Amino acid sequence: MLCYQDPALAGGGGAKIGHRNPGTHTMNRFRYATSQIAVHWLAAALIVFLLVTGTFVLAEMPNTADKTGNFRMHMILGALAAVLVVVRVLLRRVKPRPPAVVAEKWAHLGHMGLNVLVLLLAMSGVALSLQSGVLAAVLGSAPLPESLDGWTLRKVHGLLTRLLMALVAVHVLAALYHQWVVKDGLLLRMRPGKHQA
Numbered sequence: 675m676l677c678y679q680d681p682a683l684a685g686g687g688g689a690k691i692g693h694r695n696p697g698t699h700t701m702n703r704f705r706y707a708t709s710q711i712a713v714h715w716l717a718a719a720l721i722v723f724l725l726v727t728g729t730f731v732l733a734e735m736p737n738t739a740d741k742t743g744n745f746r747m748h749m750i751l752g753a754l755a756a757v758l759v760v761v762r763v764l765l766r767r768v769k770p771r772p773p774a775v776v777a778e779k780w781a782h783l784g785h786m787g788l789n790v791l792v793l794l795l796a797m798s799g800v801a802l803s804l805q806s807g808v809l810a811a812v813l814g815s816a817p818l819p820e821s822l823d824g825w826t827l828r829k830v831h832g833l834l835t836r837l838l839m840a841l842v843a844v845h846v847l848a849a850l851y852h853q854w855v856v857k858d859g860l861l862l863r864m865r866p867g868k869h870q871a
């Protein structure tokens with residue numbers, strides 16, 4: 675059987691853990707379910723990959739036929755990232771919730787922001803590809819449009835990527851701050867590996 679947390683903390687109703695209060699004992703006991711941990715790290719790797727390759731490869735390439743394969747890969751992985759986010763949100767509804775921390779509201783807002791940005795990115799990406807003819811090119815029925823620079827949706831997609839980069843940076847810094855400064859073991863909640871029986 676999986677052991678997620680001290681029963682006293684179930685349902686998020688546990689004792690609040692102070693910011694400067696190490697609280698290692700209570701914090702360490704909670705682990706996200708294996709499925710949530712797997713989805714978190716798979717989605718994280720995928721999203722970081724899309725942000726880096728989108729910025730430094732896709733956006734930098736001229737729209738020649740060579741780029742079609744890159745577009746195809748970007749679209750498939752982008753759609754997969756959106757599916758993983760939906761799975762993440764569904765899992766969060768059925769799995770035990772983490773015990774409260776003092777900054778819980780901010781953490782929740784931040785997590786929601788990450789999920790919403792990924793979904794908006796996928797939607798704007800699909801809409802842009804449909805409108806500009808990139809999807810038709812990927813499906814083999816037309817050449818790639820010369821440039822996407824004039825499309826408002828291209829600007830929206832680009833802006834959303836910058837917002838997501840900023841929020842991911844805050845998220846990672848917050849996780850490291852908890853781990854190394856507050857020392858409350860927050861990172862262990864997302865540590866892959868066997869749950870204790």
Ligand code: HEM
Nearest residue numbers: 724725728729732733749752753755795796799800832835
């Ligand atoms: C989590 C999902 C996604 C992320 C993180 C992401 C990330 C990016 C990034 C970083 C860029 C370059 C932006 C820039 O430097 O201005 C980009 C461009 C683009 N993305 Fe996405 N994307 C995602 C989903 C999608 C999806 C699902 C589609 C289409 C179905 C798509 C279509 C495009 C297109 C057409 C471009 C323009 C490339 C160019 O100007 O040559 N994206 N994306």
Ligand code: HEM
Nearest residue numbers: 714718721762766772781785788842846849860861863864
């Ligand atoms: C790459 C380094 C990353 C680290 C070190 C990291 C670390 C963590 C940790 C420790 C938690 C648990 C926080 C808590 O219980 O309050 C968490 C949760 C979460 N992370 Fe990350 N994360 C990373 C990347 C990402 C990325 C790229 C995304 C999405 C864009 C993301 C989205 C989330 C979400 C939505 C949660 C809430 C838990 C859930 O609903 O599954 N993380 N992360």
